[in-house]
Amino acid sequence: MAERRKLSNWIGGERRPPVGGQYLDDFEPATGELLARIPDSGSEDVELAVAAAAKAFPEWSGRSLQERARCVERLADMVAERAETLAGIESADTGKPLALAKEIDMARVEANLRFFAGAAQHWPTEAHDMGAAGLNYTRREPLGVVALITPWNLPLYLLSWKLAPALMTGNCVVAKPSELTPLSADALWEMAFEAGIPPGAINLVHGSGARCGQALVDHPAIKAISFTGGTRTGRMIAAAAAPRLIKTSLELGGKNPALVFADADLDQTVTGLVRAGFTNQGQVCLCCSRILVHENLKEALTQRLADAVANLTVGDPNLPDTDQGALISADHQQKVLGYIDLAGKEGGRILCGGNALDPDGRCRQGYFVEPTLISDLPTDSRLHHEEIFGPVVTIQSFASEDEAITLANSVDYGLAATVWTRDLATAQRVAGRVQAGLVWINGWLVRDLRTPFGGMKDSGLGREGGRWSLEFFTETKNVHLPSGF
Ligand code: TXE
Numbered sequence: 242m243a244e245r246r247k248l249s250n251w252i253g254g255e256r257r258p259p260v261g262g263q264y265l266d267d268f269e270p271a272t273g274e275l276l277a278r279i280p281d282s283g284s285e286d287v288e289l290a291v292a293a294a295a296k297a298f299p300e301w302s303g304r305s306l307q308e309r310a311r312c313v314e315r316l317a318d319m320v321a322e323r324a325e326t327l328a329g330i331e332s333a334d335t336g337k338p339l340a341l342a343k344e345i346d347m348a349r350v351e352a353n354l355r356f357f358a359g360a361a362q363h364w365p366t367e368a369h370d371m372g373a374a375g376l377n378y379t380r381r382e383p384l385g386v387v388a389l390i391t392p393w394n395l396p397l398y399l400l401s402w403k404l405a406p407a408l409m410t411g412n413c414v415v416a417k418p419s420e421l422t423p424l425s426a427d428a429l430w431e432m433a434f435e436a437g438i439p440p441g442a443i444n445l446v447h448g449s450g451a452r453c454g455q456a457l458v459d460h461p462a463i464k465a466i467s468f469t470g471g472t473r474t475g476r477m478i479a480a481a482a483a484p485r486l487i488k489t490s491l492e493l494g495g496k497n498p499a500l501v502f503a504d505a506d507l508d509q510t511v512t513g514l515v516r517a518g519f520t521n522q523g524q525v526c527l528c529c530s531r532i533l534v535h536e537n538l539k540e541a542l543t544q545r546l547a548d549a550v551a552n553l554t555v556g557d558p559n560l561p562d563t564d565q566g567a568l569i570s571a572d573h574q575q576k577v578l579g580y581i582d583l584a585g586k587e588g589g590r591i592l593c594g595g596n597a598l599d600p601d602g603r604c605r606q607g608y609f610v611e612p613t614l615i616s617d618l619p620t621d622s623r624l625h626h627e628e629i630f631g632p633v634v635t636i637q638s639f640a641s642e643d644e645a646i647t648l649a650n651s652v653d654y655g656l657a658a659t660v661w662t663r664d665l666a667t668a669q670r671v672a673g674r675v676q677a678g679l680v681w682i683n684g685w686l687v688r689d690l691r692t693p694f695g696g697m698k699d700s701g702l703g704r705e706g707g708r709w710s711l712e713f714f715t716e717t718k719n720v721h722l723p724s725g726f
Contacts, residue, residue, distance in 0.1 A: 270567035291460050309361075349395075399469050530628075532635065555611060678696040
């Protein structure tokens with residue numbers, strides 16, 4: 242577990258206390274106890290961080306791809322060596338099970354770093370031959386100083402997903418992790434300089450979204466903003482970036498449907514839906530929080546699912562048998578419980594869960610909510626439409642494929658969908674009709690880092706992953722050479 246301490250910003254390779262001397266509290270979700278104090282940074286701190294990044298840019302962007310890759314690969318090695326410690330830090334700061342932090346989060350941090358170290362080196366540049374009129378070749382140039390703003394649900398997983406391609410394409414970085422989960426970023430920064438990344442190439446500022454995040458977004462020297470978080474914040478970032486015509490990558494919320502057809506394999510579907518609904522306490526933007534099931538299968542699925550969900554073990558994230566840890570904060574716990582309360586008022590039937598939970602022992606004051614399944618809500622219920630981002634899944638039924646698609650596409654979001662059927666033609670047709678950036682057939686969260694990742698509608702703008710990330714962090718320049726030159 243991480244020790245309680247006072248964090249600093251990382252600017253130009255050094256720990257720097259906040260200029261204003263103010264700090265914010267960081268709590269441990271599983272116990273409700275104070276874990277650390279973090280800088281409540283403002284525009285002066287952001288100014289220093291951006292200046293340090295700008296100073297480092299000529300040197301870092303001037304290094305060869307192979308040199309940059311060596312640093313990023315070394316960092317991946319260090320993450321692998323220290324995975325246990327890092328997972329402990331992440332689990333304490335987020336409330337997620339320790340096993341999950343190790344098997345999912347830290348494995349992915351390492352994979353993100355290794356993947357982009359390789360992908361950038363294998364990224365071809367284009368040439369267009371005009372014969373007698375000459376040759377065009379296309380350069381990919383780094384942007385300069387870029388801002389990375391990340392959320393609390395998968396702190397280091399998502400930060401490394403942005404950091405690795407930003408660095409590999411030669412940019413310098415100012416990152417702002419969520420004020421709710423600042424600790425793993427601090428640990429990564431400490432390792433990054435040891436891995437050979439030069440001081441100033443990566444800078445870290447801690448603080449609130451409204452003060453520190455906004456100052457970063459508004460800084461005139463920032464050339465691009467890569468953001469993962471809530472849709473409301475995403476809109477504010479897009480509005481701030483628009484007058485300066487800088488790039489934004491916005492990975493926002495979701496209200497993802499699972500479409501279960503009458504011929505679905507029930508065992509496979511139940512196992513998949515438990516994972517898709519409740520991994521990380523339902524706090525993953527890809528979680529399927531709406532189950533749409535064919536009316537012929539509804540009863541059988543509901544019964545099996547309620548039994549499986551009721552069997553999940555909720556409690557101390559440090560215990561090896563824990564399936565579900567704590568939610569991120571007391572406020573978020575109240576928000577989730579508020580939706581469950583609303584379900585009761587709207588005539589919903591709670592099939593399992595439905596309450597806050599106070600485990601015995603050290604986690605008595607933690608922010609726990611039982612995994613909850615709800616059916617019989619009206620079609621226009623807010624629970625079917627708004628992102629709850631917790632362990633709450635609703636069930637609706639449909640009579641036809643058309644009705645399933647209408648329900649699936651009836652929300653403002655369009656991030657992910659899962660389709661459960663034994664029929665290939667149904668799977669392909671539905672995948673084509675559903676409004677989502679990502680579709681999994683008979684599965685969930687099968688990730689290939691080369692593929693485009695992101696959503697449509699209110700779920701965001703742009704795609705990350707593979708060449709999409711590399712393109713985002715670069716400017717394209719075409720050069721024409723006359724023939725015979
Ligand atoms: O996110 P915020 P919050 C959804 C989920 C959740 C809701 C709100 O529904 O309940 O969003 O969560 C920084 N300028 N997701 O409030 O505020 C902030 O400090 C610049 C989905 O925690 O969007 C943090 O670092 N930055 C999501 C980051 O933005 C600002 C994951 C995200 O926080 C800022 C998390 C500003 N004005 C929540 N305001 C996903 N897509 O996975 C805030 N920030």
